Amino acid sequence: MAGCCLGQEYQQAFDVSIKLVVANQRGVLAKVAAAIADAGSNIENVQFSNEGDYTTLYFCLQVNNRLHMAQVLRGLRQIPEVYASRA
Numbered sequence: 344m345a346g347c348c349l350g351q352e353y354q355q356a357f358d359v360s361i362k363l364v365v366a367n368q369r370g371v372l373a374k375v376a377a378a379i380a381d382a383g384s385n386i387e388n389v390q391f392s393n394e395g396d397y398t399t400l401y402f403c404l405q406v407n408n409r410l411h412m413a414q415v416l417r418g419l420r421q422i423p424e425v426y427a428s429r430a
Contacts, residue, residue, distance in 0.1 A: 357405065358404070359403070359404055360401065360403055360404075361402050361415075361419075362400070363425055365397065365398050365400060365424050365425050366397065367394075372400070374422050374424065375400065375422065378415075378418040378419050382415040386402060386403075388402070389401065389402050416430060
């Protein structure tokens, strides 16, 4: 869902959209936001949809390239409460 090329040759940050299905529990959003920040990405926007025991989070993030986006997703997948992720 990336709007532009995310090649390594570019130095400008790009916006990408990611979708996460997470446990609907206290503190999960904080863990997700911390993992995004730890990966060096910036959150531009976040929206959510509550679905009982699960919440779907839609993020618009700034990343530097495809490798950076992959690093962000790897960090998010390490969170036990994150059940699914998609860029």
